Amino acid sequence: MNEPARSTSRAERRRGTEERILGAARDLFARHGYERATIRAVAAAAGVDPALVMQYFGSKAALFARAAEVRVPEGGAGLGExxxxxxxxxxxxxxxxxxxxxxxxxxxxxxxxxxxxxxxxxxxxxxxxxxxxxxxxxxxxxxxxxxxxxxxxxxxxxxxxxxxxxxxxxxxxxxxxxxxxxxxxxxxxxxxxxxxxxxxx
Known part of the structure; x- marks a missing residue:
C-alpha cells in the first residue's frame, strides 16, 4: 500500500528538479543571452549534474524553448476586440x-x-x-x-x-x-x- 506514495514522491521530486533547472535557465538566459548561458552553468546554478539537464531536456535549444515559454498569452484578453x-x-x-x-x-x-x-x-x-x-x-x-x-x-x-x-x-x-x-x-x-x-x- 505504500508503493503509490513512493511513486508520487518520485514524480514530485522529478517535477521539483525540472522546475529548479528551468528557473536557473530562465535566470541565465535572461542575464547572459542564449550563446553565453551554457548547460554547465545552468546545471551548476540548479545544483545538478550537466548530464541530468540533458536527460531532462535533450538539448540546449529544447531547454531554451521550455525556459522561454510564456504561459499566459502576452497582452491578454482584448487583443481581438x-x-x-x-x-x-x-x-x-x-x-x-x-x-x-x-x-x-x-x-x-x-x-x-x-x-x-x-x-x-x-x-x-x-x-x-x-x-x-x-x-x-x-x-x-x-x-x-x-x-x-x-x-x-x-x-x-x-x-x-x-x-x-x-x-x-x-x-x-x-x-x-x-x-x-x-x-x-x-x-x-x-x-x-x-x-x-x-x-x-
Missing amino acids: GPDGAVTALLASLGVKLDGLPATSLATLRSMLTHPDAAEHARTTLGRQIDEIAAGLPATPDARARAALAVTTVVGATIGHQLLGLPDLRDTAVEHLTDLLRPALHALLEPAEPPKGEDLS
Whole structure:
C-alpha cells in the first residue's frame, strides 16, 4: 500500500528538479543571452549534474524553448476586440512589462537577435498577437501590417526600457508612457477616414 506514495514522491521530486533547472535557465538566459548561458552553468546554478539537464531536456535549444515559454498569452484578453480593445490590452501588457519583465520574456528579448531558436520563439509569440489583433480590425488590405506595427511598437518600448535602460523611458512614470503611446497605437489600428466626397468604388 505504500508503493503509490513512493511513486508520487518520485514524480514530485522529478517535477521539483525540472522546475529548479528551468528557473536557473530562465535566470541565465535572461542575464547572459542564449550563446553565453551554457548547460554547465545552468546545471551548476540548479545544483545538478550537466548530464541530468540533458536527460531532462535533450538539448540546449529544447531547454531554451521550455525556459522561454510564456504561459499566459502576452497582452491578454482584448487583443481581438477591435482597435479599442487591442490598444487597451497592449498598453496593459506594456505596463506589466515595464514594472518588471518576467525572466521568460527577458530571455527571449535578449537572445532573439542573436540566435535562430530565440528568434523563432519570438516570431511565434508575436505572430499569435498579430493574428489576434488583425482578426478584430476592419478588413483593410493593410490590417496585418497595422497590427504588426502596433505589436512591435510595444516590443520596442519594452526593449528601450528593460534592456537598454534608456533614461528618458526609465525616468518617466509607466502611466505617463502608456498615456503617450495610446494615441499612437489608436492611429495605427484605426483606418484613416477617406476624404469627404472621395469615391472609393
